[in-house]
Amino acid sequence: MRRLLPLLGLLIGACAPMAPESVSRAANAATVAPDVSPPLESRFGAPDPVPPQAANAQIARDILDLAFMLESGRALPVFTRFEGPVTLRVDGKAPASLAPDLSRLLRRLREEAGIDITEVDRGEANITLVPVPRRTIRRELPQAACFVIPGVSSWREFRRAQSAGETSWTEVRARDRVAVFLPADAAPQELRDCLHEEIAQALGPLNDLYRLGESVFNDDNVHTVLSGYDILVLRAFYDPALRTGMSRGEVAAALPAILARLNPAGAQVPDRQLAPTPRPWIEAIQTALTTGAPMPQRRAAGEEALRLARAEGWRDHRLGFSHFALGRLLVGSDPVTAEAQFRAARRVFSALPDARLHEAYADAQLAALALRMDRPEEALALTTPQEATAKRYENAALLASLMTLRAEALDALGRRAEASEVRLDSLGWARYGFGPDWDGGAQKRKLAALDPARGS
Incomplete structure (x- = not known):
């Protein structure tokens, strides 16, 4: 359940409390047209997920x-x-970008996760993808x-089951049919990100955990496609040693042998003993990232989240994310303090094995502030190496933002021909990440103003 806000505003997504029995992805603030051309599969290249960085003992606790x-x-x-075998069908008219992204995802699920999943054209399917207008989803x-x-397999069935109180996952004892409702008019990347998390949750995990460093099953909204960790979780879910109907104790007893077989390297990784995330921190971070709340309330919540993270003694990405969230809230009113928070976040992230995308x-953020403070050389040094990170994690929105920042830095250094080339190269990524109606000129002017808070 989550969704990144557009990075050209240099925001991180707002994670909001969800309806108790839904498994969903938090909304994107943008409204954009549905199609993009050409698809970016060849530009991303073959998937290259980072192998899981956690100890098998931790992964077992996470899976439970x-x-x-x-x-x-x-x-x-x-x-x-x-x-x-699992069947999947798309119901109704889908945006043009959905087919290649779905095909790429299903291939990964078969080849990397070992799940026998096939797309069918007609008839009943185990998983039905239902594209509907964004406003229809938000009404619910x-x-x-x-x-x-x-x-359920359709919007009509969902509404009928909802009225009858029959949509609770707590009542499910076996999975046979599920429906994934997708925003037909979202940016292509948002639609793809929904495919990854919601199909994965239709197949397996229904929860999200803030303690997961490198996973789509995390409400911090950082990871957007299935990671190496996520693939391992799905492989474990579909291991022959597990079956529907097992209790928590039975699954716990089976997991050590499963993970030793699937992930032998995880036996050599030190167990970081990541503690569960307390509810007060979750509520504070959600309030801090909820754009509809008054800014003083959000800032107070951000400060509280950081205080709680320190009180917990965390040294993992949750501490870094607390610094990051507070920095975002201060960037418009107090850029000096915001920069200090982003630097603190970066120190935490850089020391971790599973926080390259967070970094x-x-x-x-630091590059945007460096430009704002007339330090283009620093902005150039920050953005250039991270473009490879964004590409490996298949995040076109982040990549386009980094490239736009790099172009602004090159312009400021008088290297205008290079800046124009970078800006031109960024257009395809931006149209995939933010939608085909993305206005490069308007976004460049916003970015040049170097006031990310103005866009929030």
């Missing part, structure tokens, strides 16, 4: 919390997954961009 709990905190009584779940519901976001 992902499989047996909802985001609301409610427990799930039994382990569920699809048994046997105002903070969601997309969501997955058990036991790239921090560098983007």
